[in-house]
Amino acid sequence: MRIARWRDGADIGEGFVIGNRVVPFPDGLTVAHVLSQGLPAVAGLAARVEGEPGTALADVELLAPVVPAAIRDFVAFEEHVEGISASVDGRGEVVPEWYQAPTFYFTNPHTVLGPGQSVTPPETERLDFELEVAVVLGAVEGSDGVNLAPEEAAGHIFGYTIMNDWSARDLQAREMKVRLGPAKGKDFGTALGPWIVTADEMAEYLDAEGFLEVRAEARINGELVGDDLVSNMGWPFPELVAYASRNARVVPGDVLGSGTVGNGGCLGELWGRRGALTPPPLQPGDVVSFTVEGLGELSGTVGEPAPAPPVHAARPRPRRRHRDDAGA
Numbered sequence: 001m002r003i004a005r006w007r008d009g010a011d012i013g014e015g016f017v018i019g020n021r022v023v024p025f026p027d028g029l030t031v032a033h034v035l036s037q038g039l040p041a042v043a044g045l046a047a048r049v050e051g052e053p054g055t056a057l058a059d060v061e062l063l064a065p066v067v068p069a070a071i072r073d074f075v076a077f078e079e080h081v082e083g084i085s086a087s088v089d090g091r092g093e094v095v096p097e098w099y100q101a102p103t104f105y106f107t108n109p110h111t112v113l114g115p116g117q118s119v120t121p122p123e124t125e126r127l128d129f130e131l132e133v134a135v136v137l138g139a140v141e142g143s144d145g146v147n148l149a150p151e152e153a154a155g156h157i158f159g160y161t162i163m164n165d166w167s168a169r170d171l172q173a174r175e176m177k178v179r180l181g182p183a184k185g186k187d188f189g190t191a192l193g194p195w196i197v198t199a200d201e202m203a204e205y206l207d208a209e210g211f212l213e214v215r216a217e218a219r220i221n222g223e224l225v226g227d228d229l230v231s232n233m234g235w236p237f238p239e240l241v242a243y244a245s246r247n248a249r250v251v252p253g254d255v256l257g258s259g260t261v262g263n264g265g266c267l268g269e270l271w272g273r274r275g276a277l278t279p280p281p282l283q284p285g286d287v288v289s290f291t292v293e294g295l296g297e298l299s300g301t302v303g304e305p306a307p308a309p310p311v312h313a314a315r316p317r318p319r320r321r322h323r324d325d326a327g328a
Contacts, residue, residue, distance in 0.1 A: 226264020
């Protein structure tokens with residue numbers, strides 16, 4: 001089943017995509033409500049509205065299919081790490097720590113974009129995209145979402161969606177030299193969509209080890225620039241969910257990104273491998289489109305950058321330890 005949110009005039013709808021129409025959930029339920037009920041409840045809800053006429057999909061504007069409780073973005077593709085490392089230091093090495101456990105960062109749930117929406121980047125000379133698949137978590141009866149084993153974590157995967165982690169590589173590079181981040185190089189926009197495909201619908205694509213074996217492609221203005229199999233991840237999604245829950249809690253509505261696929265899943269990887277800005281950084285008006293087998297297509301347009309107030313450099317301080325210390 002496909003689950004979506006959409007705008008129809010001044011109204012926001014939330015429900016199922018059935019064929020070429022959108023049909024609201026019964027009883028005024030929202031995606032958040034359905035995630036809190038968990039995947040087993042979805043079939044019954046779909047049966048209740050199957051005969052409803054709904055609205056033509058072409059007549060509504062799709063929104064991000066979930067309002068995330070939190071967004072964790074992993075870096076699970078070795079090939080991507082190699083390419084980005086090459087863009088930083090020219091060596092393309094993967095640090096030993098990458099292999100020891102999954103790594104993720106938190107990004108901004110308040111700047112989420114939907115299908116077809118324009119991203120408003122900061123002032124940057126190296127705007128980039130990142131082609132990812134994300135899981136959306138739902139409730140599991142009797143589970144508190146803490147310290148899950150991978151087998152338990154699999155049950156929390158409600159469904160999958162496509163994710164674009166828009167990135168300003170020059171801003172990201174500066175802040176990560178401080179051994180923290182990424183932050184402002186990333187948090188201006190994360191696109192999700194076009195809908196959530198429930199986990200049962202995607203089960204046919206899982207290989208014997210639990211990896212999601214689907215093809216993912218990235219295009220700029222219609223030209224293919226990257227493609228990969230999502231099964232090239234270093235860890236399957238249940239292990240990412242389990243790691244996120246380690247000494248912590250995951251909840252319905254959490255979104256966990258796979259990280260960028262390899263083989264041109266972002267421009268930064270290609271720049272590192274080629275030693276040049278080829279293809280060039282994204283510019284206003286560029287259309288970035290992702291296609292993922294079984295999940296659909298997610299597109300977005302680069303808008304004009306938004307100027308922001310100036311940033312002040314750190315002030316030199318005398319490092320006083322007490323208020324009455326004159327210092328040096």
